[in-house]
Amino acid sequence: MLLSRSRLAALCLSTVLLPLSAMSAPANKVAVDATDDPAYMWDLTDLYKTPEAWTAEHDRLQEEAKGLEQYKGTLGKSAADMLKALSAYSDVRKESARLSVYAGLKGDENVKIAVNQERQQSAQALETLISAKTAWLAPEILTIGADKVHAFEKESPELAKRFGFFLDNTLRAAPHTLGVEAEGVLAEAGNVLNQPNTIYSQLANGELPFPEITLSDGKKVRLDQAAYNKYRQSLNRDDRKHVFDSYWKTFHDFQGTMGSTLTAQVLGEVFEARVRHFPNSLAAATFTDNMPETVYRTLVAQANKGLPVLYRYLTLRKKALGVTDELQYYDMYPPIFDLPNPPKFSVAESKRIALDVTSAYGPEYTGLLKKGMTGRWMNLFPHEGKANGAYMNGAAYDVHPYLLFNNHDDYESLTTFVHEWGHAVHTLLTTENQPFEKSDYSTFIAETASIGNEMLLNDYMVEHAKNKAEKLYYLGQGLELIRTTFFRQTMFAEFQLALHEEVEKGGSLSGERMTAIYCGLLKKYYGDAEGITKINPDYCIEWAFIPHFYYGFYVYQYATSMAGAAQFTNAIEHEGKPARDRFINMLKAGGSDYPYELYKKAGLDMATPAPYEALMARMTRIMDEIEALQKK
Numbered sequence: 001m002l003l004s005r006s007r008l009a010a011l012c013l014s015t016v017l018l019p020l021s022a023m024s025a026p027a028n029k030v031a032v033d034a035t036d037d038p039a040y041m042w043d044l045t046d047l048y049k050t051p052e053a054w055t056a057e058h059d060r061l062q063e064e065a066k067g068l069e070q071y072k073g074t075l076g077k078s079a080a081d082m083l084k085a086l087s088a089y090s091d092v093r094k095e096s097a098r099l100s101v102y103a104g105l106k107g108d109e110n111v112k113i114a115v116n117q118e119r120q121q122s123a124q125a126l127e128t129l130i131s132a133k134t135a136w137l138a139p140e141i142l143t144i145g146a147d148k149v150h151a152f153e154k155e156s157p158e159l160a161k162r163f164g165f166f167l168d169n170t171l172r173a174a175p176h177t178l179g180v181e182a183e184g185v186l187a188e189a190g191n192v193l194n195q196p197n198t199i200y201s202q203l204a205n206g207e208l209p210f211p212e213i214t215l216s217d218g219k220k221v222r223l224d225q226a227a228y229n230k231y232r233q234s235l236n237r238d239d240r241k242h243v244f245d246s247y248w249k250t251f252h253d254f255q256g257t258m259g260s261t262l263t264a265q266v267l268g269e270v271f272e273a274r275v276r277h278f279p280n281s282l283a284a285a286t287f288t289d290n291m292p293e294t295v296y297r298t299l300v301a302q303a304n305k306g307l308p309v310l311y312r313y314l315t316l317r318k319k320a321l322g323v324t325d326e327l328q329y330y331d332m333y334p335p336i337f338d339l340p341n342p343p344k345f346s347v348a349e350s351k352r353i354a355l356d357v358t359s360a361y362g363p364e365y366t367g368l369l370k371k372g373m374t375g376r377w378m379n380l381f382p383h384e385g386k387a388n389g390a391y392m393n394g395a396a397y398d399v400h401p402y403l404l405f406n407n408h409d410d411y412e413s414l415t416t417f418v419h420e421w422g423h424a425v426h427t428l429l430t431t432e433n434q435p436f437e438k439s440d441y442s443t444f445i446a447e448t449a450s451i452g453n454e455m456l457l458n459d460y461m462v463e464h465a466k467n468k469a470e471k472l473y474y475l476g477q478g479l480e481l482i483r484t485t486f487f488r489q490t491m492f493a494e495f496q497l498a499l500h501e502e503v504e505k506g507g508s509l510s511g512e513r514m515t516a517i518y519c520g521l522l523k524k525y526y527g528d529a530e531g532i533t534k535i536n537p538d539y540c541i542e543w544a545f546i547p548h549f550y551y552g553f554y555v556y557q558y559a560t561s562m563a564g565a566a567q568f569t570n571a572i573e574h575e576g577k578p579a580r581d582r583f584i585n586m587l588k589a590g591g592s593d594y595p596y597e598l599y600k601k602a603g604l605d606m607a608t609p610a611p612y613e614a615l616m617a618r619m620t621r622i623m624d625e626i627e628a629l630q631k632k
Contacts, residue, residue, distance in 0.1 A: 259511020447561030
């Protein structure tokens, strides 16, 4: 997965990407020789030769950042002066991003090493310093005015090429940009406003007293987050219920604390929106990408309209699992069609399949993928202390992307592999075609590049299945991809919007109130009233498990991206080169335009029902194929 650091009021040139793993708890060690092979561990010397070299560069850049204030008052003198000041700012941002990449990757190699965590804090503090020392930048550009700025752009082609989009975006933000002193205060407040996520992560990943349970086979398991993710998939229904009952009780015991932490996050976002004169938090969150609010609200409306399609899948799941009474929420995670001996995929096989699957994008894409997979860009296998989950970090503009996996040689690992490499190739296409200042592409675009790969993979695996059982297995995986990435993420988006609207209308939040709101959404999405799924209120504390709620209005982009990917995938498979070229050109555009506009140039309007209808058609097609196979 990929997460771009939010840019304050759309005025920051930072391209720092932060890891977004399911949870950042240490991964379980895997007893395979490959984990000790340097070929399967990333080489961070491409960033800095040693930790000492990182420290030296950090200290140098810190002094350089302090000197950015010397450019204050010079931007309006001439086009050359404006170019000089913005170039200095951009150079510091670029090097700060590189420092942050190294700090983040090194920290995730082993989360137990204190010095590595301290290095991450130093990198974050440097970013805050840069923001504070350049808080004058946007107000000064606005004082200069659009006419003079545009005149400078005509006079200096380099200024227009590198900074034209940034300048236009800054001018667009005039109604939401404060004075120099106020901007400085907000910049200094960055560390404080980031604390809810820090507190949540510390509690959820390190301090929750997870229970030990005994499974039906007598095995004792400490039910931490990694174990929960694993054993909720158990084929034994009693074990699944035991896992859910025990795990969610732990979170429920901390409902008040979790509620206070998430309330602090929501209050911080509402505060920033109000201070910057936005009508609401959603408008503030979508402003950076110049995203119409109608995209968010169309997504929610279309997901609700598509609930009968989800209900059909849940009914199919109930029958396939052999559930004779009510389908329960703990029945969501075992594979709908089980394989006694599920296929295994070595790293070499994953690479081969990834190349086969993405060949639909053409030789340019294939060449970049081959280049990346031959380098030491990946940290592939779990080991003691390593962060859990998976991500691509491509913020080191002058180097190359890095990818973290926790590979288990299964189908889930294969899908993660093609997903993260979708992000990586997107990054390579962007950096080869855009200057640093236009390379920070939106998550709104990024996830389409990766989820599209997952869809192509699923179609590929169905086509190459060895028998009926395998075909059903992969078709079932395709349905789960849509349930979890579209419907589940849209449900999360509804939950986030409900929390913010509750505060904005003068209401109050608590852990108990959040559980009630989330419970209503769970029941709606899973058809409790319709008799599709019975939702146990004890499981409605699930909101406290989701780290994404601390990343702003982020999750909706997974769902929109999946709908966009469905329409792109269908077009590429049926149109061929014209659709492929539109897609690749969108990836090459990087951050040179607003994502909604880039989508439209590629032929998709995410504020209309069409992309969502394409996704529902795909889900329906998969279920039709399953039912046809079952009749044979």
